[in-house]
Amino acid sequence: MPAKLQTVRTLTTMAVAGVLLAAPGAANSAVAEDNAGRPAIRTNRWQEDWSVLANPALRTAPFDPIKYVPLQPGSPQSYISFGMTLRERFESLDAASFGIGGTKPDQHLLQRLQIHADAHLNEHWQLFVQLEDDRAFGKANVTPVDQDPLDLRLAFLAYVDTTEKGTFKARVGRQDFDFDLQRFVSSRDGPNVRQSFDALWGDWESGPWRFIGFVSQPVQYNLLRPFDDTSNGHLLFHTFRVEHQVLGTNELSSYYSYYQRDNARFLDAAGTEQRHVLDIRFAGKLAGFDWDLEAMGQAGSVGAKQIRAWGAGARTGYTFADVAGQPRIGLQLDGASGDRNPGDGRIETFNPLFPNGYYFTLAGFTGYTNLIHLKPSLTIKPAADLSLMAAIGLQWRATTADAIYVQPNVAVAGTAGQGSPWSGAYAQLRADYRFDANLTGALEAVHYKIGDTLRRAGGHDSDYIGIELKYAL
Numbered sequence: 001m002p003a004k005l006q007t008v009r010t011l012t013t014m015a016v017a018g019v020l021l022a023a024p025g026a027a028n029s030a031v032a033e034d035n036a037g038r039p040a041i042r043t044n045r046w047q048e049d050w051s052v053l054a055n056p057a058l059r060t061a062p063f064d065p066i067k068y069v070p071l072q073p074g075s076p077q078s079y080i081s082f083g084m085t086l087r088e089r090f091e092s093l094d095a096a097s098f099g100i101g102g103t104k105p106d107q108h109l110l111q112r113l114q115i116h117a118d119a120h121l122n123e124h125w126q127l128f129v130q131l132e133d134d135r136a137f138g139k140a141n142v143t144p145v146d147q148d149p150l151d152l153r154l155a156f157l158a159y160v161d162t163t164e165k166g167t168f169k170a171r172v173g174r175q176d177f178d179f180d181l182q183r184f185v186s187s188r189d190g191p192n193v194r195q196s197f198d199a200l201w202g203d204w205e206s207g208p209w210r211f212i213g214f215v216s217q218p219v220q221y222n223l224l225r226p227f228d229d230t231s232n233g234h235l236l237f238h239t240f241r242v243e244h245q246v247l248g249t250n251e252l253s254s255y256y257s258y259y260q261r262d263n264a265r266f267l268d269a270a271g272t273e274q275r276h277v278l279d280i281r282f283a284g285k286l287a288g289f290d291w292d293l294e295a296m297g298q299a300g301s302v303g304a305k306q307i308r309a310w311g312a313g314a315r316t317g318y319t320f321a322d323v324a325g326q327p328r329i330g331l332q333l334d335g336a337s338g339d340r341n342p343g344d345g346r347i348e349t350f351n352p353l354f355p356n357g358y359y360f361t362l363a364g365f366t367g368y369t370n371l372i373h374l375k376p377s378l379t380i381k382p383a384a385d386l387s388l389m390a391a392i393g394l395q396w397r398a399t400t401a402d403a404i405y406v407q408p409n410v411a412v413a414g415t416a417g418q419g420s421p422w423s424g425a426y427a428q429l430r431a432d433y434r435f436d437a438n439l440t441g442a443l444e445a446v447h448y449k450i451g452d453t454l455r456r457a458g459g460h461d462s463d464y465i466g467i468e469l470k471y472a473l
Contacts, residue, residue: 038053043189045114048081050079051068051076053067066083077120078120078121078122082116085470086113087469087471088468089467091362092107092465093363093464094106096364098365098454098459098460100414106139110134110146113133125159128154128156128158131153132151134147134193136192145191148193148222150226153174153176154176155174156173156174158170167204167206169204169205171200173199175197175199177214181315184294187356190356197216200216234263237257251284253281254281255277255278256278261273267349273301274301276299276300279295279296281293281295289317290317294313295313296312297310305345307346308337309347311350311352312334314333316330326381327380328379331377333373334372334373334375335371335372336369338350338402338403339399339402342402349369351409352367355407363426363462363464365407365446367408370397370399371395371396371397372395387432393427395425397423402417403415414456419451420451426446430443431443431444445465447464
């Protein structure tokens with residue numbers, strides 16, 4: 001057996017054993033009890049509120065002296081909090097783009113290190129700064145989403161004011177934001193390098209209504225040296241969004257966005273890309289059922305060509321809450337337009353904007369462009385801190401005139417205008433385990449069996465294994 005394959009199998013076996021055998025017991029119960037009243041660790045660390053540690057009785061963890069440093073005696077809302085997040089992910093991929101274009105099997109370690117300082121000057125003002133260092137050890141093809149030497153990821157000033165009429169929020173500076181399931185607007189937590197925006201953000205919440213508006217320049221990442229990330233007028237993203245709670249806490253929302261990118265290139269167009277985006281979404285839960293329905297239309301231009309594109313997604317499921325393991329049966333359906341008639345002066349290729357790799361799988365085999373995707377799944381929770389998911393994904397192209405795309409919207413060479421609509425099918429297994437309040441682990445395995453179009457383009461069936469540990473304090 002080849003040494004690399006033996007290494008992958010050994011690591012996978014160890015990860016599975018660690019995840020499945022570490023069933024929650026007295027230790028985890030003690031952690032949960034000790035952490036009563038303490039804030040949960042969030043993916044967006046700036047959303048945590050550590051003012052509860054103004055109560056000395058709750059300062060029980062070893063790092064509490066740096067989680068709550070009072071700035072003004074007698075004012076619990078005036079403090080500074082320091083923190084860190086370290087994520088290590090081993091990946092084995094055979095191979096990117098199904099081996100088309102000379103890509104080969106690749107095994108590597110992705111490391112993301114974040115450190116932050118969160119200063120709350122009083123109940124109104126917050127100053128947050130986060131540095132991030134991303135490394136890709138042993139990766140054959142390093143891209144801007146894989147590696148970014150030490151740089152400024154977040155640095156913003158926020159203001160919050162609550163009155164009888166509602167709550168006003170504002171942020172200015174380098175920040176992140178994501179919408180809903182992060183199909184199209186995300187902070188990109190799946191890949192190694194997260195997405196930031198240099199932006200001015202405003203938010204008004206009153207009763208069941210919420211209004212959000214921002215103007216932004218998405219940060220563009222460089223691999224050469226520390227502190228070289230920039231934003232500029234070559235890439236713009238502005239949005240106005242309205243949310244309304246209906247039928248209880250179910251959410252109906254819609255937003256308009258303007259997206260502009262200089263020097264954009266598509267298979268049938270090139271030039272300045274200007275997209276006007278209209279999105280509508282309805283999500284909620286009722287009597288064991290859950291659903292998330294979203295549709296997006298895009299118009300505008302790329303160079304001299306007019307844009308007419310669409311994308312849509314639906315996730316639905318039913319959870320058997322009274323059955324052991326609380327099994328959830330899920331069904332996911334996604335679609336996105338492709339360019340049906342190259343050369344006709346119109347481009348119909350959907351742009352997924354800022355998608356999160358988690359939405360399909362971490363393997364990167366599926367892009368949200370020229371796509372029809374059907375995915376039934378089963379999720380169970382055999383223990384309070386353990387979740388297991390199994391799924392089958394079936395994929396077609398919306399039109400054979402356009403290419404098959406991999407994440408985020410990269411056309412696979414030799415597929416445009418060739419073959420049949422069928423792209424292929426994949427099987428996905430994932431396990432997530434929460435060891436304690438600070439440490440989590442995950443294992444994901446994907447096998448993709450390609451269709452004849454990819455095979456004739458020189459591709460082959462591909463496998464992905466990802467093993468992840470994340471520690472945050």
